[in-house]
Amino acid sequence: MSSVTKEAVLERLARVRGPDRTEDLVSLGLISGLNVQDGKVTFAISVPPERAPELEPMRQAAENLVREIEGVEQVIAVLTAERATPPPPEPPRLKPAGSHQAPPKGGLPKKEPIPGVGAIIAVASGKGGVGKSTTSVNLALALQAQGLKVGILDADIYGPSMPRLLGVSDKPEAVDGRMVPPTAFGLKVMSMGFLVDEDAPMVWRGPMVMSAITQMLRQVDWSPLDVMIVDMPPGTGDAQLTMSQNVPLAGAVIVSTPQDIALIDARKGLNMFRKVDVPILGIVENMSYFLCPSCGEKSDIFGHGGAREEADRMGVPFLGEVPLHMEIRRNSDGGTPVVVSAPDGEHAKLYASIASTVRDRLKAEAVS
Numbered sequence: 001m002s003s004v005t006k007e008a009v010l011e012r013l014a015r016v017r018g019p020d021r022t023e024d025l026v027s028l029g030l031i032s033g034l035n036v037q038d039g040k041v042t043f044a045i046s047v048p049p050e051r052a053p054e055l056e057p058m059r060q061a062a063e064n065l066v067r068e069i070e071g072v073e074q075v076i077a078v079l080t081a082e083r084a085t086p087p088p089p090e091p092p093r094l095k096p097a098g099s100h101q102a103p104p105k106g107g108l109p110k111k112e113p114i115p116g117v118g119a120i121i122a123v124a125s126g127k128g129g130v131g132k133s134t135t136s137v138n139l140a141l142a143l144q145a146q147g148l149k150v151g152i153l154d155a156d157i158y159g160p161s162m163p164r165l166l167g168v169s170d171k172p173e174a175v176d177g178r179m180v181p182p183t184a185f186g187l188k189v190m191s192m193g194f195l196v197d198e199d200a201p202m203v204w205r206g207p208m209v210m211s212a213i214t215q216m217l218r219q220v221d222w223s224p225l226d227v228m229i230v231d232m233p234p235g236t237g238d239a240q241l242t243m244s245q246n247v248p249l250a251g252a253v254i255v256s257t258p259q260d261i262a263l264i265d266a267r268k269g270l271n272m273f274r275k276v277d278v279p280i281l282g283i284v285e286n287m288s289y290f291l292c293p294s295c296g297e298k299s300d301i302f303g304h305g306g307a308r309e310e311a312d313r314m315g316v317p318f319l320g321e322v323p324l325h326m327e328i329r330r331n332s333d334g335g336t337p338v339v340v341s342a343p344d345g346e347h348a349k350l351y352a353s354i355a356s357t358v359r360d361r362l363k364a365e366a367v368s
């Protein structure tokens, strides 16, 4: 039994000077979400969003001091921001087509490859709830079924869903200051859900997200991986833009339902990746049609084929249609994704076909 107390942690944090190096983090009231459980310590340090990059050393100093407490096995500190007014958006560092991207400033992660990790693929949607996480997980498993070593990074800050979709309750283990990710069905998994207390009243802001994403990318033992799937946060705001600029992405898969409204948002997502020169691997139409389980009749509940038309219009590949089906929902929400629970079924075949097209597209992008 670990006897680490919150008081002991706060005592250490009181030795770390705050952003302006005048008072310490505790006196300044910057520590929130402190949680101590079985030798695992997590907390957030509130900082002005625009100063997050330069304050990365302060975050690390806090982590290191707490790690020295006897009985502490793992420490995760994230920078967060809670402000009454919205923080100024990160100025987009867009590069003109064909030129090289300027290196990011300060402590922001660089677009450097992650040692031992092959292609990093973002799965994104303009709109929430369209099945982005379900697609991420089944695509990851389908790629694995084709013999690749695959990991999945759940970057969805608003509603991390990988712990639920993959039925993972183990947290990452800390070894020599690095995190060893838990595995589920052979996939290495890291989730925002492991780093932040879901009940913690934290307001995440764009630049803050990068601190946690950087840790999940760079301080986790991912290697060796052929492919890493990143389940992106929904939307096309600053957080997503910053991420797509700073994570070394090989390509993006866009998920949309067939309705116009979802497609408009999907188009925004597509344009966002294009702006930062991330190749679009294609669009998946999820909840494309409904097959009645009793009579087999096909109904186009949300319309049908909109994503295929949109893909044509935007000049990007169409990856496939996944129906709205009880089996997919039940297995997703039950922690046994359909690709592993019914590997020979129709749905697994659909995801296998999507995975094959994604691989072809990756190869084509690599040589172009």
Ligand SMILES: Nc1ncnc2c1ncn2[C@@H]1O[C@H](COP(=O)(O)OP(=O)(O)OP(=O)(O)O)[C@@H](O)[C@H]1O
Pocket: 125, 127, 128, 129, 130, 131, 132, 133, 134, 135, 156, 159, 161, 234, 286, 287, 322, 323, 324, 325, 326, 328, 329, 330, 332, 333
């Ligand atoms: N093809 C499908 N058929 C039936 N249910 C589905 C399908 N795809 C996703 N769902 C269900 O829809 C819900 C939302 O899916 P999911 O969490 O994957 O979406 P999301 O876009 O990642 O959502 P969020 O924006 O909230 O993270 C879940 O309950 C999931 O099981």
